[in-house]
Amino acid sequence: MTLVPFDDRDGWIWFDGQFVPWRDAKLHVLTHGLHYASGVFEGERAYSGHVFKLREHTERLFGSARILGFEIPYSMEEIDAACIETMRRNNLTEAYLRPIAYRGSEMLAVAAQQTTVHVAIAAWAWPNLFGADRMKGITLGMAKWRRPSPETAPAASKATGLYMIGTLSKHAAEAEGFNDALMLDWKGDVAEATGANAFFVFDGELHTPEPIGFLDGITRRTVMNLARQNQIKVVERRIGAEEISRASEVFLAGTAAEVTPVRRIADQHYTPGRITGTLVDEYASLVRMTPEEVLRRAA
Structure with a gap:
């Protein structure tokens, strides 16, 4: 290329x-x-x-x-x-x-x-971050760098400096054959990917980490609202790294990534299912609406 x-x-x-x-x-x-x-x-x-x-x-x-x-x-x-x-x-x-x-x-x-x-x-012009094949699911390695405590970095801002460890983590993941990396926070809990928020399906419910040491994404909030509108329970909470293995579905959400299924995190494998498919379709429909239509839908 x-x-x-x-x-x-x-x-x-x-x-x-x-x-x-x-x-x-x-x-x-x-x-x-x-x-x-x-x-x-x-x-x-x-x-x-x-x-x-x-x-x-x-x-x-x-x-x-x-x-x-x-x-x-x-x-x-x-x-x-x-x-x-x-x-x-x-x-x-x-x-x-x-x-x-x-x-x-x-x-x-x-x-x-x-x-x-x-x-x-x-x-x-920039298509989806993960390309045309993203719907089959992307792969994530585990980053060695961690998202910092909000007491040590301005985690609530979209500051340029906060992306340095994202670049390092993604480069390392790509060198190992993965598409991206999943980052933990300073406590060892799940945080996000290098440039998108992470969602997990546990027992038919959608779970996502609380945005304490990383950015509360606009796409993240949009996806959560879409899930609720589709009667999918949304839970924001601490997600321990050890819980990754029991998720049934995983996807990322961000402006560049849009809603992208994940098929593998390190040695754990996942199959995109009903909840992921619903939110992929709902998001794709929402972004094509006019701003007025988006506001009416949110009302």
């Missing part, structure tokens, strides 16, 4: 309030966000020209920035409009969007409160 580098593409990127040609959306090598991970981002998907739950993503972007101690210099309405226009400028209706906000290059030290906060938004 030939890779198309992300810095050498046609198109437009919204960058600090204006559209610039894709290849010109650059930052300096001494940018604080690069050296100290003082950045936050969102991952969003558009279906049939509509960004799914756009305002929820924008609200989380602003909330993440505040957790990291800076304010985004635009209104939520401006960011929403910029996301939509970025898609339009790039002639996309099915798209993945990546808004990011980060500290600039005025200061390069641990303390950098006088830096300018920059914001950029890109959009491109």
Whole structure:
């Protein structure tokens, strides 16, 4: 497969309030966000020209920035409009969007409160994270890195630095022949995959870890609501690593992964069943609705 580098593409990127040609959306090598991970981002998907739950993503972007101690210099309405226009400028209706906000290059030290906060938004065509064959179920290795305690890292934010151990864990899993990795938290309980939340079926009920040391995903909450609407009991709780072996179904949920069945975790094997199939179908239907239809369904 030939890779198309992300810095050498046609198109437009919204960058600090204006559209610039894709290849010109650059930052300096001494940018604080690069050296100290003082950045936050969102991952969003558009279906049939509509960004799914756009305002929820924008609200989380602003909330993440505040957790990291800076304010985004635009209104939520401006960011929403910029996301939509970025898609339009790039002639996309099915798209993945990546808004990011980060500290600039005025200061390069641990303390950098006088830096300018920059914001950029890109959009491109990106199918499901796990590809066209994902419905047969993906495989997960067990990560050696653990999600940190919320007392040691800003776990409630979608901060760039929190993904470092995800990258390390996924690289290690891929080297062992797996698609992704399942991460435990600092206590040794189940947390999530490297970029998506995890769900388990026990005795006909849907169980998922409480989001204490990792992000409470927008797709996660959406799937939980869909399950309840389909009379599937949802349980949020501590899930011990030793419980993985007795689950009957497992799947991941996230913007990039959407709802993806899991057929194997380490040496444990699973068969996607009724609950997984129902939620795959329900989610695929929901994201194709207009924003107005989504709101009416949630009412």
